[in-house]
Amino acid sequence: MITDSVGLRPWVACPIRSSLVSKVHRPGCRRVAEQSCATSLSAGWSTNRLLSVSPFHGRQIVRLKRKCTTCAVATAATAFTTQKDLSLRNGANVKVIVEQTENNDQIISIESDVQAGRLLLHWGVEGGKNYKGGWRLPGASARPEGTVQYKDRALQTPFRLDTNGRARVVLHLDGEEASDFLNFVLKDDATNTWYDNNGTNFKVPLRPDATSAATRVDQLPKDLCDKWAWVRWDHAGRPERAGAAAANEYDRGVAEMRELLARGRTLDELWRVAEGKWKYSDYRKRVIIPALGDVTAPAVAPPPQQQKQQQAENYNGNGNGNGGAAALPRIPEDLLGVQAYVLWERAGKPDGADFSGEARRVITEQLQSGATLEEVARRLNYTPKQGSSGTTSNGGSPMPTPTSSLDGGAPAPAEPRPMAQPAQVGTPLGTPKRNPLDMIKRAKPAPVLSAERNVVERPLDFLVQRFAVDPTTRWRRTYPLGSKAELLVVVRQENERSPVRVDLVTDTASTMVLHWGVCQPGTRDWAMPDDSLHPEGSAVMHKAVETPFLNCDDDECDVEISGAKVPLQRITINLSPDNRLGAVTFVLRSSDSTMWYKDAGGNFLVPLPSKDGPMVIAPEEAKDELSRTIIDAEVNSSQWTLMHRFNKAADLIAEVLNGYYEIDVAAALSRIFVWLRYSATRHLTWQRNYNTQPRILSAAQERLTNAIANAHGRTSGEAQEWVRAMLTTVGRGGDGQKIRDEILHIMHRNHISERKGVWMEEWHQKLHNNTTPDDVHICEAYLAFLESGGNLGAYWRVLSDAGITRQRLESFDRAITLEPEYYGEKRDALVRDFRNYLGILKAVHSGADLSASANAAGNRIPGGARGWLAYVLSHLGDSQILPLLEACVEARTELAPALTGNRELLYLDLALEEQARQAAERGVGAAGFGAAAFMRPLLQNLCLSLGNNEEICYCLKAWNELPSSVRNGGRPTKEEALLAVAVVNRIRRALAEISDRAVIRIGDISKAYGRSFGVERWAYELFAEEVIRGGPAFAVSLVVTAIEPMLRNAAALGAWQVISPIEATGMVVVVTGLHEVQDKTYDIPTVLIAEQVTGEEEIPEGAVAVITPDAPDVLSHVSVRARNMRVLFATCHDEQPLKQLREARGKWLHFTPSASGAVTWTETSAPQHNDDGAAAHAAAARPTKGLKIEVPTWCGRWVVGMDEYNDGVVGAKSKNLAKLRGRLPPKIQLPSSVTLPFGCFEQALELPENKQVKQALADTVSRISVRSAAASSSSSGGVVTGLLTGLGSLVGLSGNGQGNTTHTNQSPAELLAECRRLAMQVVVPRQVRDELERAMRAAGIPPPENEERWALALDALRGVWASKYNDRAYYSLRKAGLDFNSVRMAVLVQRVVPAQYAFVIHTRNPSNNDEREVFCELVKGLGESLVSGMVPGSAVAFKAVKDSAGLQSPEMLCYASKSEAMFVRDSLIFRSDSNGEDLEGYAGAGLYDSITMDPSVLTKIDYMEDRLVQDPGFRRDLMSRICRLGVDIEKALSSAQDVEGVVAPDGSITVVQTRPQV
Secondary structure (H helix, E strand, C coil): CCCCCCCCCCEEECCCCCCEEECCCCHHHHHHHHHHHHHHHHCCCCHHHEEEEEEECCEEEEEEEECCEEEEECCCCEEEEEEEEEECCCCCEEEEEEEEECCCCEEEEEEECCCCCCEEEEEEEECCCCCCCCCECCCHHHCCCCCEEECCCEEEEECEECCCCCEEEEEEECHHHCCCEEEEEEEECCCCEEECECCECEEEECCCCHHHHHCCHHHCCHHHHHHHHHHHHHHCCCCCCCHHHHHHHHHHHHHHHHHHHHCCCCHHHHHHHHCCCCCHHHHHHHHHHHHHCCCCCCCCCCCHHHHHHHHHHHHCCCCCCCCCCCCCCCCCHHHHHHHHHHHHHHCCCCCCCCCHHHHHHHHHHHHHCCCCHHHHHHHCCCCCCCCCCCCCCCCCCCCCCCCCCCCCCCCCCCCCCCCCCCCECCCCCCCCCCCHHHHCCCCCCCCCCCCCCCCCCCCCHHHHHHHHHCCCEEEEEEEEEECCEEEEEEEECCCCCCCEEEEEEECCCCCEEEEEEEECCCCCCCECCCHHHCCCCCEEECCEEEEECEECCCHHHCCEECCEECCCEEEEEEECCCCCCCEEEEEEEECCCCCEECECCECEEEECCCCCCCCCCCCHHHCCHHHHHHHHHHHHCCCEEHHHHHHHHHHHHHHHHCCCCCCCHHHHHHHHHHHHHHHHCCCCCCEECCCCCHHHHHHHHHHHHHHHHHHHHHCCHHHHHHHHHHHHHCCCCCCCHHHHHHHHHHHHHCCCCCCCCCHHHHHHHHHHHHCCCHHHHHHHHHHHHHHCCCCHHHHHHHHHHCCCCHHHHHHCCCCCCCCCCCCHHHHHHHHHHHHHHHHHHHHHHCCCCHHHHHHHHHHHCCHHHHHHHHHHHHCCCCCEHHHHHHHHHHHHHHHHHHCCCCHHHHHHHHHHHHHHHHHHHHHHHHHHHHHHHHHHHHHHHHHHHCCCCHHHHHHHHHHHCCCHHHHCCCCCCHHHHHHHHHHHHHHHHHHHHHHHHHHHHHHHHHHHHHHHHCCCHHHHHCHHHHHHHCCHHHHHHHHHHHHHHHHHHHCCCCCEEEEECCCEEEEEEEEEEHHHCCCCEEEEEEEEEEEECCCCCCCCEEEEEEEECCCCCCCCHHHHHHHHHCCEEEEECCHHHHHHHHHCCCCEEEEEECCCCCEEEEEECCCCCCCHHHHHHHHHHCCCCCCCCCCCCCCCCCCEEHHHCCCCCCCHHHHHHHHHCCCCCCCEECCCEEEECCCHHHHHHCCHHHHHHHHHHHHHHHHHHHHHHHHHHHHHCCHHHHHHHHHHHHHCCCCCCCCCCCCCCCCHHHHHHHHHHHHCCCCCCHHHHHHHHHHHHHHCCCCCCCHHHHHHHHHHHHHHHHHHHCHHHHHHHHHHCCCHHHCCEEEEEEECCCCCEEEEEECCECCCCECCEEEEEEEEECCHHHHCCCCCCCCEEEEEECCHHHHHCCEEEECCCCCEEEECCCCEEEEEEECCCCCCCCCCCCCCCCEECCCCEEEECCHHHCHHHHCHHHHHHHHHHHHHHHHHHHHHHCCCEEEEEEECCCCCEEEEEEEECC
16 A cells, blocks of 8 residues: 555545545554454455555555445545543543544544443534534444444444454544544443443543633533532531532632643543542642642632633633623523523433533623623523522622631631522433442341241240240340340239239359349339348348349259250249339349449339339230330339430340341341330430430440441341431430530630529530430520521520420420520620531431531542532532432442441431432422422432332333433323333332331331330321331332322323223222222122222122222223122322322212213212112122022043033133134134043042041031121021032032031131132042043143152142132122032143233223223233232233224223233143133133142333333234234124233234133
8 A cells, every 4th residue: 555645644445434544654543544444344345345456636546345335445644633541440441542634534443441241332422513512423324333323312333353352443423424522431231331431421522622622621520520529628627517608618629620720730630639549638738739829719719609700701712811801790590591491402402411501602692792681581581580680789799608718717607598599400410320220239148036047045945935924924024144144034923912923033154143122113213122022141232132142943943955954043032912112123243243234234123013003014016025125124214314225225236136036137126216216206205313424325326326337237128227227316426525525615715604594504514414416406506596696586496496395495304494695796706616516416416417427437438429429518408409319319329339337328328318308308399290300319219228129229220211201301292101100100009018018017016115105196106107208218209299190191091090980879988908898798888998909809799889099900800890790990090089088988979980081979968778779879789699600510521622622511711712723813822721621629529538628628618607697698688698508519518507616706718718728638539640641642731740740730730629719709709699509610721831921802892891992901921910910010001993993003001010020930820710700790700710830930020121112113013913813802702702812932922711701
């Protein structure tokens, strides 16, 4: 190859395109050119396609041909070359080489040594043709082979390996495609791992003149600004700052960086300082002070408002330092936002684009041309907000805001705080892309409980178990004494007239002495016991009695461990039945007085049964040992303070983790949390008969919080969640002595005397003797008093907000009875001193205070979290909600890997969680549908907080995959809204599960504790609710509530989903779940408001309507039965109508479903008994009776094939499958089947080996008859009595109905369960197995491979037989007046068809009974998750009109919101096929079970990533095929059908069963 005529550098024209690639003489650039062509050649070029070499304008041309396209390889000169070497966080490198030709064509080579499965370049450009801001995506001609477009946001190009094994991409931007900047990140598509530039994009200039623009000081990365603010705050000693002061310091840090850049420092250098690679203190000494002077900002730094104005001028060339043009007015932020929005809208609303800089430039140009701000606003059709003008009333510049010293000096006097700006959504910060599934917390082994570990016998276990069942035991407790020794205390009394006996038994090896006294009822004061109570050997020591423990030789102390007898010591104290004592109190010591034993730092206290004061006994819900210990310590301790409580809690946590209490770890830790929360909310005493010095209290706090942190490191899942919650109830402790010392120093410095009659002296005395968390709020109130110029109203307002009343102040042991005095001349000094003192108090008492937590965490904070944290600290209370939320959550995300067991980081994490919650609650109400933008950070926040977070992580993933019009709170289309509704339904269900878990765990126990502690009723009734409302899930629920109505409206769904549209009148009854009342019979027409409906329940007799917020599938069992029974069944998605209906409990309402799919109601009166309407109501309440089941006889065969599927032999499922043979399109498959005919179960019972099972079934059926006949006869006209009396013949038995009456107190549900248990014991004769195997082989069904597999198959068969005793079948048949005696069960056996999807078709639309429409529902995996109600959530629902056009384009009604799918290995399925399921006018579908031979597995799924959602063409084709199938089957069988089928992974469809639609 020769050079060009000028003799500069050779160029190569790319074989794919005509762009020129420089063959420069530098090796690196040479590789670029060679790789460019190598890439093209590897794409399909070969050397035999070299056509010719010829001169062209003085250059050598190489012509090649590919697919009839000729391209030239030529030479040209390079105008610009640059190389960037970039580092990734994992240590890998990226090299970018940019070359620009004289005609401005650009060639960019990106190569990397990242070790990835499939490395992608995720890229876009700035500049070029028709550039309007944000990322521009070059056209097709500039996209290398394999490039795909990613959601209209970016391009993704795969890297290819060059000859050196390096991954490389070469981009060509020619002509109009040439751009200013290349923006990119890398992605490993195999692992979904992103590689970015510290949370932002890599940005490479592509032109020489773009270099300066790339480092413009007004475009400093936000992450850098945040981290710079952090290092400055850290250097200043982490001072306490109010919101305004923190924001000013943030601005000063940004100004400092801009000045450094202006003086020649590099951006890379600033990054090194911000990331801690160069200490800020050293950098300040070596660089900042020499360059800028010893100040915290430029020496002539103007106020922040003027800085912004000057920045605008500098941007446009006016701020050159030489005077420039006249100063322009400051551009108001709201006006700037409007202009940015207009530019963003004109650019096509690109995701993530920031037009603030462009907006400032546009407005500045207008101002420079002579326009006023008012004229600019008028052009934008915008009215500026009041006070948004950039000047003061007299035309001058606004005054600077006072700022605090960076070096930790005194802050300026506080100005009156301006009125807070209204909350608004705000501009996103641009957070890193994360895979939510990487955030799932995998459970680690929990601490083993004593019941689970290798049980080590303890010497006292035998006595503990004995006294636990002893009816004379009134109270008992076991205390650990260390070194594995224990003390057992038992109080026994046979009855009120019997003496009281107190036994103390220990297994310690040391000789022990009891140092004891007594307490009078109602007090806990130590008193000397009467001489008559002293056991043998006792001695009086001052106000106590000392009694030595004696060796116990009684039989009850005869304890052996591993064959060796353990010596026990015991003391017995006997009291008369008429004693007037309330308790025995004591401590223990060793006989040589070297060891003393106390209970959590206080005295042991044993309550006594007394006529004058009954002992406190734990309620039934709190009978476990841990609860008894907590209640006893809290209620029966004579001296009790926060210190005692904290020490006791630390002991209990250790005991729980060591398996001391035989209850679940999560349950145990949740109990301790409940106790500590009652303390934190002031419902328990903080001081009783004891004063605690601050240093002692802080030591107890530190001990407890360290114990909690240790527990956090040893637990996972739900248990770890409760441990973390404990930290919200107690301050971290620390140097409590400072509290005591510093208040004195403040008083001395400010010459405030220590004398009575002075408010500060009263507070000083309280602090000195018993500091509590109340002191934080007292200090805040005093500061408000000082800053308001001595306004007592401000003082009392702060106290009132904290729940501190005058009565509480006066109730302290060192009472505060006075109001504070105002020292005007000392105001500033006192404000400074007490702000510092507030920090000391918060450090001890306020664990989750953000500033205190950040300060305490110090250098433990990971580098990745510091920038985000700095942003939060400088924007607390900001009106811009979204960026504050994002910063809080990203800081938490960076903290998460280092969080486990780290106390200081846990407190910081809690403080950030609280800030996120407050921001959300502040912003959701004002945001409208814009609140959708909060969903992502709030879901991520919840993921970080939960112990079991898998479902929320899937919800977050699904939300992130929604269109931006939903995620950003825009205007979604109907299709987008339908998708979003499904995701929101999944989120709502996940929130309900979180709430239910919490209520189940702490609801009852918090009420039990509250009653035992004497807490006010309202406090313990609302305890669980308040815990939930104070957690991160509540913030997500606020967003759901805000956006769901708008999404449903956009999706044309409305607030109601009417499943069975029947007009109904009845009395409103509210129930928790439909399953709770399915066995009831309502005597009057009843409207049930059921909070939970799974889909497999039976609607109770007498119910005329069921309204629920739950969302069962339209084709679930309960939905089908509701339509069959003509019961109104509807789901309401709006809380307001549901609230109105709940409040109508006991009223009569008339419901009318409208044609538009809504439900309306009016209040009416109860019908009279002789009213015709009453009869109508009753008729509507019960299905038509008089149906009869024909009883088939056994055909004499155990198994029949499809050719023998005849009437009276098998059920409708089997017969319909046989009828479909040859009548369906060839592409539709039918599974091979064999069936065990009617009567096989009854015939098996007649075998000798089943004689006992047969008799036991007869006895159980008789008991059902006795139990139910009396209750049912009046409401069912005697039908049920006869039915149940004859149940014995259901299993081929005769009986007189008398039976065994000894167990008639059992419910029908319990007796039916016993019937199912007995049916599972039936011996299946060998002949059945042999015939089944032969029939299966003949039908082409592989039989089980071995004995183990056959055992599974026969268990499944027995399970189907046993399902004839299902609860729902019993109640349904009872209501319909059908006789169990007539029910016979055939069992259809098929091979499980591998299912990617399962579907159900109703060929007559069940929602409106329209025969012209076919209605379908579809789920992933097995169809059981659709029809059974086992998997909550909605399925994919669609319908189609039965004409060619309608079947070609079905209408999507609902996307799936299910969280799980059911899958099973290659297996067999045994389907129920009874003679009672498909009677005309009776919906028996789903009454009985279909069971797979192998157990099905529930698997978490994400429908959003499924092809069904991602590929519209695939979705439309699949829905069309399923709808056409329904129409074909209806034609083949000449009636409306209920069809079940599956779609295999290869797309083939198999019909597994069909039956007439009811």
